[in-house]
Amino acid sequence: MNCYKLSSHTPLEALLKKLDVTPEGCAILKQKAHLNLIYIKDLKTPAANILKQDALSIGADLAVPKETITCKVPMVDALLIANDKQLKELSIKERVQPFGLKALAKELEELRFTCKHDFSVMGILNTNEDSFFQGSRFSGKAALRHIERMIEEGASIIDVGGVSSRPGSVGVSEEEELSRIAPIVDLIAQHHLTCKAKFSLDSYSPLCLEYALSRGFQIVNDITALANDDVARMAATHQASVVLMHMKGEPSSMQESPKYENVVLEVDAFFEERIEKAKRFGIEKIILDVGIGFGKTLEQNVQLLQHHEHFLRFGYPLLVGASRKSMIDKIIATPIEKRLAGTLALHVKAYEHGASIIRAHDVYEHVQALSVARALQTIV
Template identity: 80%
Template sequence: MKCYKLSSTTDVLSLFQSLGVTKEGIAILKQKAHLNFIYIKDLKSPAANILKQDALSIGADLAVPKETITCKKPLVDALLIANDKQLKELSFKEKAQPFGLKALAQTLSQFSFTCKDDFTVMGVINANEDSFFQGSRFNGKSALHRIEKMIDEGAGIIDLGGVSSRPGSLAISEEEELLRIVPIVDLIAQNKLTCKAKFSLDSYSPLCLEYALSHGFEIVNDITALANDAVARVASKYKATVVLMHMQGAPSSMQKAPLYDNVILDVDAFFQERIEKAHAFGIHNLILDVGIGFGKTLEHNLQLLKHHEHFLHFGYPLLVGASRKSMIDTIYPAPIEKRLAGTLALHLKAYEHGASVIRAHDVYEHVQALSVLRALNSTF
């Protein structure tokens, strides 16, 4: 008899199938194969003691401060460790418990999900001369050729922008932004490229979005996450998909000492609010973007990428956009032109933690890297 240890990233469904496990058996076993680590903040001490005992009774566990059992502190933070099956059982158990555990049960039930292994690469095209990466700046026919090349390389979405949102950048008028994007939007429409890929406009200008959506664009990539009701109305009118991105502050000042109580929970609360607003305008096709580099320190960015899977509980696709950003330079000093390797490392980690839309300047390299990683994760 021989045995060997499998990596935690192995696709267990593929393994179960190769072993000849029945469909019924796979349905039961896959719930036991995925381990969840759930951080619970401000849990009442009596609730923590109850939850600890209930977790232990089903084979899960709850990490709590040592003084929890004496209830010296009214509130404690805790870490729940449970597989999908245990999470469902615990959610059911806590529905009958006091001290706020009924509400917690509802929240826990939202965390039973499985990351999908499909992906879409969103290629970046900028129609402005002040975007932070010179390699993404194009105009006229050069933009058309670049878009066609990205589609050939495997881009499923092309994201066009006419205004820089890099740290320290200043806003421009809607009219100026429109002048920048119209020639490219027109070329895209004239060459029927919207039949080959989806197109998004990186903008929060109702005027520009109206023009793009009326010419075949399908996605509104709004860094202000529908802060402007006029944008919401335009998106609703065209039944567009909307990317809701989190940003603390404005591009001109967002990197001046950004501060959060808890970046995961703060971004989560923001998404909850903006999702409700989108629904109020009849917008239900959404993509969520945690906004890497938009009002975040390096530590904030790393936390969001490491715990990206958390945001899947909203039930919407997750977009990540860390392409060639300054956080790479902070970790390993490198000019923008030499940050491709760091970009791939960040995006592959985000993909493994639930991101399915990858916004990148380098389409070919991303499609190749993600395809290889998907093969590694799905092959026993």
């Protein structure tokens, strides 16, 4: 008899099928094998004591500060450690408990994650001269050839932008932005490329978005997350998908000492608010983007990637865009032109933590890397 230890990332469902476990058995065992670590902020101390006892009673646990049992402080933070089955049981138990535990029960139910294995690569094309990566800047027929090449390499979405949103960038008028993107939008329409891939406009200009959406574009990539009601109305009218991205401040100043008490919870609250607004305007096709590099320090960017799976609780696809960004340079000094390897490391990690749309400058390399990452999740 021999045995060996499996990785915690082993594709369990495929392994159980290989062992010829019944479908009913697979369903039960999958719940027991996925461990959740859930950080709970500002939990009333009596609630913490109740939750700990309930967790222990079903084989889970709750890590709390040592003075919690004495109730010397009114609120504490806690760490819940539970598999999917225990999480479900605990959410049922807490529905009848006081001290805010009824509301917590609802959140625990939402946080029973499912890993996403499919991915789409969103290729980047910029029609401006101030985008931070020169390799993404194209115009005229060269832009058309680059779009066709990205589609051939496996991009299922092409994101076109006419204004840079890099840290320190300054905006331009709607008319100037339109003069940059209109020739490319027209070429895309003339060559019927919207039949080969989906097209997204990286803009928050109603004028530019109306131009693109009326010519076959299907996605609004809005770094302001529908701050402008006119953009929300337009997206709803065209039944477009909308990327809601979190950004702290404005591009011109967003990297000047951004501060958060808890970046994951603040981004979560932002998404909740903007999703509600999108729905109020009749927008149903929503994509969430935590906004790597948009008003975040290196540590905050890393925290968002480490806990990216948290945002699956909203039930919408997650987009990540860390391509060649300065966080790589902050980890290991690297010029923009040589940040492909670091980009792939960040994006594969984001994919493993729930991202299903990867916005990237280098399409071929991303399709290859993500195809391998997917195989590692599905082949035993």
